[in-house]
Amino acid sequence: MTAAPKNNPVVQFVNVSKTFGDVKAVDSLSIEIHRGEFFSLLGPSGCGKTTTLRLLAGFEEPDEDGGEVRLLGETVNKKRPYERRIAMVFQNYALFPHLTVARNVSFGLEQRKTPKEQIEGRVRRALEMVRLKPDVFSGRMPSQLSGGQRQRVALARALVLEPAILLLDEPLGAIDLKLRKEMQLELKALNKQLGTTFIYVTHDQEEALTMSDRIAVMDNARVAQLGTPAEIYENPRTAFVAKFIGESNFFGGQADGRTGGQWVVTQNGGVSFRVLDHPSVRQGKPVRIAVRPEWMDVWPPDSVPAGENALNGVIRDIIYLGETMHVIVTVPGAGDVTVAVRNEGQLIKPLLWKRGDPAAVAWLPEDCQVLEGE
Amino acid sequence: MATLRQRALGWLYRRPEAQAWALLAPGAFWLAAFFLIPILIMLVYSLMPRGIYGGVERGFTLEHYARFFDPLYLQVLQQTFLWSISCTVICLVLGYPVAYVIVRSGRWRNLLLFLVVLPFWTSFLVRTFAMIFLMRDTGLINNWLLKLGIIDQSLTILYTPFAVMIGLIYGFLPFMILPIYASLEKLDESLLEAAEVLGATPSARFRRVTLPLSMPGVVAGCLLVFIPALGSFLTSDLLGGAKELMIGNLVQNQFSAARNWPFGSAASFIVMALVLAAVMIYLRVKDPTPARDH
């Protein structure tokens, strides 16, 4: 299913479950993460992504018969965090306020009883790696640093240990937008440069798409879909994924006959559209699809080219977004459908549409994403 | 190959309750042995007849509690109660404005606050003595009044109920100011501005916004004054003369001159009961049954 090359998995979750009270935070999770990957756990608050990370770190233990967590092939369920060779960067940095930057970074090395002579050099290199000048920053206290600087120190503190696996728990959440984008690229570069496996938790889907080799989209303690950014975005498997990542329009109906590799799906109102053959489509059974706004187009009613799906409606609104225009068409039986149209300059080449015009929305059958279960 | 330390930590880690109890045990033991149990013993004593030397004898009796229906002792109870309440009310009237001013004092705030915190922690004995120094016949107040010719003869201020009341107010005023300050400090300025925009006059703003929102602090302050006042002993002892003015004095007397430990225990227990009643009422007022949906 995945396109990534199969190395030995450095991390494995085998049917892992974790319950708090009567709430299941993680439900029979099974994932494999490969060496050197940038792997993201993506989902809304409460979906279980942070718990998953904490299970890996050792801050939580799986339920009694709640599966196995394996690091580098070894089951580590009962191992304490300090017995696992894993590094972590926290959301709110967690720098030790009473220690200087240098002592913060060297903390892990001191715990490992690294010889003193080596420590200084490694600390310097780690600070340089996160682009903080050692001479300037070594002696400073965390309270004297900005948010971005603190995050870099937290990163240095983790990387100085040359870990095989680095956990990151929404590390860029408290950082302002422009700096965040810069740091996303830096993190990605570090991942490739060092070959360290990065396991990244975030609720920001753009961030996940930007940085990851693979993404596990989580919903309600389970993995809704696992794949590369392209797979997740272009082939969402469930309504949840389609809704959470980017924008989607939803259409539904009953499967009503098959001709030449395409199913006809008839909506309640009688209007139908076509869907490419898909294993989960069965005669007579309900079908639900998602179509992204940028895969759709707006036409005058009844003039949609042959072979494309078409639904007639009325334009409700046109929203100016700079790069694109969102045309919102109210289609009976399907609600408000959003179509993204490239903006070729409203002042030079304005859209011909106005609010209230009748119009048809159109898309190709190949662009139907058939959604599984709910 | 796990070391002893690792094994111990591993064992403890899996038993969070054991960790908790290990930490709590010494302190809990101390409090149980030297706070809880003595009070229980005191309770038992209060139900036993008086022995020859003032201690207790075997037996069970309610006579010590019954004695409180005697007008002599009822009067003491009444007086203590009345004084505690008056002291609380006066402290409220004096203390609320102070708290209000401190909240609005900008850069003086820390200093003003410190000046209230300081008496709060200073030796009660020393502060009570300051009152004596001022109020006695040869004290500062009389001295100046005489000098200024306002009076011919020293006023007897000390060793009067008036002196005790002043002493109580002086002693407990900081206890009222601090909780009210804490409550007012949390008040959102924008609420008052909103009220102003809606046309409320300053006094209306106070009555309808500030006062209700500062109620938790007011109640806490009243409690922090009323309770110690009830059990107060030093003030009435030093400022009131040798008479038994408050229950605290009554209790103390039973353990010194009057030598009646069980009766003293009963009196002490009554004070304790009054205090606990006040606390229960406070807790009810603080967290009433949840409000209905609006």
Place this chain on the structure above:
Amino acid sequence: MRLRTPRWLIGFAGLVYLFLHLPILVLMVFSFNNSKFSVDWRGFTLQWYHRLLEPPDILRGLKISLIVGGAATVISTVLGTFIALALARHQFRGRRAFEGFLYVPIVTPEIVVGISLLILFALLKFPLGVTTITIAHVAFCISFVVVVVLARLEGMDQNLEEAALILGADEITTFWRVTVPQLWPGILAGALLAFTMSFDDYVITSFVSGSGSSTLPIVVYGMVRKNVEPSINAISTIILVVTAILIYVADRLVRAR
């Protein structure tokens, strides 16, 4: 501040402040008065302070107060800190009840605490002295230490300890290298508060001290009763100044960071 405070209110508050502090200031000023009985100002002198050193009981009282204070502070701070740690970090059965139980000493009148301990010691036939005083002081100080340390703990970033764990420090190492340094100002503030309360206590101490173990407040009480002039002012001033310094430091510590 958009809303101005009315003049009369400030004036009123000022008067109350005067009421609170004037007596003490007067007391302190007159400790330097060169006159034994009169309340007229007769010149500046330090003789009353020197006089304090003459009768042995003041120095002895001070010594006992320091011994009791030191011991009570150490014990109550350690016990109180442990309790605060347990309350802040663990859920356990009976937690609610315990919390309630912990706050009872704070509201219990001193007279009740004092005589109940006197009864206990009499029952056990335990001689009254420095030990009994220390025991009593620890009993009423623990709760205050818990309150202060707990406040500090609850404001503490729990991620710090997790960060230490994942960096390779086990629980004990984490406690010493991360938790304690963070907690230290709170522990120190709690200790200072405990010392202040122990040093200043009269009521409870009066019940549980024997004839040879008078603490400083007990000696001062005797002086007040006997009207020993104006050395009382002198010793009071010293007590006030020392308390002020301790409270100032504790205040700073609690506010730090």
